[in-house]
Amino acid sequence: MSGHVSPKSVYYSIFGALMVFTGITVAAAFVNLGALNFPVALAIAIIKATLVVLFFMHVKYSSRLTKLVVATSLFFLLILLAETFMDYATRGMAPPLPMLQ
Amino acid sequence: MSNAVAHADVHGGAHGHAAHHPKLQHHFETMEQQKEASTLGMWVFLLTEVLFFGGLFFAYMLYRIWYFDAFAEASRSLGIGLGAFNTAVLIGSSLTMALAVRAAQTSERKATVTWLILTIVLGCVFLGVKVVEYADKFEHHHVPGAHYIWAAEHAPGEGSAGAAASEAEHAAPAGGDLQRLTQIFFSLYFTMTGLHALHMIVGVGIMGVITWMAYKGRFDSSYYTPVEMAGLYWHFVDLVWIFLFPLLYLVERHT
Amino acid sequence: MLDTLKLPERHYLNNGHGLKSWLLTKDHKRIAIMYLISISVMFLLGGLFAGGVRLELMTPQGDLFLADTYNKYFTMHGVVMVFFFLIPSTPAVLGNFLIPPMIGAKDLAFPRINLLSLYIYWLGAAFFFYALFSGGVDTGWTFYTPFSSFASNTNVIPTALGAFISGFSSILTGLNFIVTIHRMRAPGLTWFRLPLFVWAHYATSLIQVLGTPVVAITIIMVFVERAFGFGIFDPSRGGDPVLFQHLFWFYSHPAVYIMILPALGVMSELVSTFSRKTIFGYSFVAFSSLAIAVFGFIVWAHHMFVAGISTYSALVFSFLSFSVAIPSAVKVFNWSATLYKGSISFETPMLYAYGFFGLFLIGGLTGLFLATLGTDIHLHDTYFVVAHFHYIMVGGAIMGYLGGLHFWWPKLVGRMYSEFASRISAILVFVGFNLTFFPQFVLGYMGMPRRYHAYPDEFQVLNVMSSAGAGVLGIGYMLPVIYFLWSLKRGEVAGPNPWGASGLEWQTQSPPLTENFTEQPVVHGEPYEYTPHVAREANLV
């Protein structure tokens, strides 16, 4: 009946890592990285989120079905973001008429 | 007929030797099945939550790209100290939550209760800081709508066309655009943090119930599903904030 | 033989009496019955609004109701039918009732959440009724901004909150089904032994849990604009109203499949049972349900081809839209092939199935005109679109729902309805439906825009035909209410399996016990197995 019991040290080290990443992301915001500012902030957030999901939420030790549910949510989120963004990114472009005729 | 059916006496057969766990609901056959159902249900619920915040996230991304300067400007008006503090508080509460679940897994009743109470306290600290931040926004008229005013030094060029034109003659800095565009930022800020705070409030409520149940000794290593499910929810709420913090507070701080 | 049948002594309907035993029940079957009553009331209400719309459109001048009244009628018709009837219809009634017995379970995985979803539905409906009695709403069921946020002066907020709340009811139903189908199947009942009805509901549930939250957040964004004066879609503050449409249709296009997929599942059961034959291409029919659910999520912007989206994305969305057509076509072909060398009988449910064939074909094929860019520019927001989606959502979804209701009615209440009356009603619905909506295709190509209170004279002939058809359709829909109610007391006792159908739900008594089965069933065989021996046995039950 009992699931996977992680040692306390795992939780403490994940907590430490999360705090370190929080520090990094704040520090990075004060540095001008040009176009990289946003990707860096987002990447750090994604790393932090992954740590939480894998260790605090035990997905690392969960069934394949749970992993599938997580993957499904990300896949459909990606569809929502990508297809909507496709519209905004290509607005104002001339139609590729020569291609079609 | 099809699905040629035989009837197996389950209760007398496979599981007959094990007495029913008191927490086993009648429509489940085993505790294992019951726990798996709860876990799957919780994850499917979190999946809906991902898409729920996903719609807001897209709106934010779009307008951030379109109106970057307004977003950077508005973001700088948020207190980074409070934001970072709250992030630390929430991550800390995730730690205490994880430890509460662990304590339940190992049948440590007292530890479970202690960690849960700590989680509630940290959650309330977060909400308290949020109240302070919101009050500040109200004071500065940073709540979008009829009373919205973008900072005084950026006085909006409202008035008649003639007034606007004469203002242009004096080459006064015009805050008209920021007056409009920063409202989009704050609309998203309030919607996103408001919904997050609402999730926190619900979370604190759930934690209260779970803590009480833990105090009454309802959980041990053979049955701790409610603690685990509440933990998943709490971690998810933390996860949302992990994204909200850089998106809202850290748009551009280096200028 | 049949006259010797008696209702079982103990069943879910007499296990507890009084209002409390219903309102506090955790039995999925009782919850399904309460859903049935609730959505029937909502259907009646939505039908009344539709009647108002059709009455007004009999004359071109717009002289029966005020324009505002008319606008409220079609808005509330849409809101009621979409959010309070079609979305819950087949899943919350038939799915709720039948999925546990079909998979050999005692109940859904979360009975209390099931009851909660019903209460949430009622709460949403209460918000809608509040909006209705305080003057109604006129935004169209689509709530397009900026009209809904700033221009309309009607009760947008309670209506939108009603839709928002009822969405959670839908999410919880879907969540419950997913967990139930994953975790509660009887021993031996593998995925590929599941009835196709269950597959269809699994696909439906996926859409419910994946799509509904997005429309929920979209409604929240409209709500904060309207209630607090925030600006997210507000063009005067730099917002983009087209973003609303993207987010709205991300849910509302797949939502069409929430309505039609369960009906497709019902179809598979009907076609197989009434031709006493296993379904042709089981795995293709099963996977086409999943394919429809997944493809349904990547095509939404075909609702927006003239809404100012980019030419490139219109191209991509048009291309993807055709991808939904293929699994739908595969289903139709497989059902047709199932009939080949079957042993076909035409009881009422099968009449509905045949009607479904006709209407779903027309509805599906007319979708091609709207996926094709060149024709959609002309047809967008005309009566062609109105006719198309009514063929799918009324022709398809309601034919499936009614077919299923007639099929499983003996299981629901243990008694048969009048076969004669029900055949009449099936025919009336089919004829009335075509008379109502087929002329609208022509109207649409002629250029008549939807949501018009008054219209140019040349459209009148077709509009009168349509209104006349609506009358026939109305009678066709009312008849079942009468003979179903009649059957409750006076109907012949049905016995466990009046149709000689396969499927676990027919193995138990009608009406079933609260716990569905006396013993946990174990499944050994394949689905839809009909052998001469078993068929005889079924008739002797």
Place this chain on the structure above:
Amino acid sequence: MGSYGIPLFPEQASSFAANVDALYIFIVSVSAFFALAVTIAVVAFGIIYRRKHDGEVGARIEGNLPLELLWSIIPTMISMVMFGWGASAYFEMRTPPAEALQIYAVGKQWMWKFQHLEGQREINELHVPVGRPIKVTITSEDVIHSLYFPSFRTKMDAIPGRYTQLWFEPTKTGTYHIFCTEYCGTNHSGMIGSVVVMEPAAYQAWLAGGTTEGTLAQRGERLFTDLACNTCHLDTGKGRGPSLQNIVGKPVELADGTTTTVDEGYLRESIINSQAKIVKGYQPLMPAFQGLVSEDNLVALVEYIKTLSPTATTTQAPAAPAPPATAPTTNTPPVGEKK
């Protein structure tokens, strides 16, 4: 067109109409074929395999893979034909020819306002010459509307806050419907009008009659002075704002280092939302005219600025390749990271 007194097609009055109708008839034929085939099969099976006696069951046929593939692949291929044909028709509709005559349309609850370059303004009525491509630039003052010409087989939404456009070439004189097809409130069904397609000579005569305001560009020029735009936007380029001579259709470098092309949408945005894109080398001094200039007047200003660029594609000059004018939606700010 029609049969037995029931009309089936609206008038074919534009260069698109025949193609759209042909595509429509093609899809109708394909649909009718499949619908009939399935119906006949289903009805025939129903008759032939009717249950003869109670104990009868159907044959056990599990499926047939080649058949499944066949009826997946053939519909896919046919639908690709529909897609291709439809897409090419669509691109034609979204690509106005360079020499198209410019007209501006503004939707508001509940009327259509049209403005001709020569200065004529009409409400719910639009006069156009036959045989000449017409480009309509559309916007809205309040909610979303949709400008629909059934006889021309084209429509486009009017979206507040941005420009969209459609074009058509009338091929037949006469009077045809204009409808609003996006629900816009109480009088949605009253937001209709008629488009009058005239012989070119009659159109010229109509243009000559009755306007006192001068051409649209002249009206724009007066507004340009009234709003004191001319005090900063000097032709020399030495004013506080950039010169507006010869900018339309050309790329312009912005303060944040990106480049954009000057088109109607950019001009509109730069007037009402002047801080959105600052031209490189200039200060963000210009006030925002959001809410201060009506859509009608904005159109006049935009048209005036366009006439300052005689080499670019404007109304009368069919010269120059014109990427901005062909853009399907000259609109809201384009997407692109600014930092």
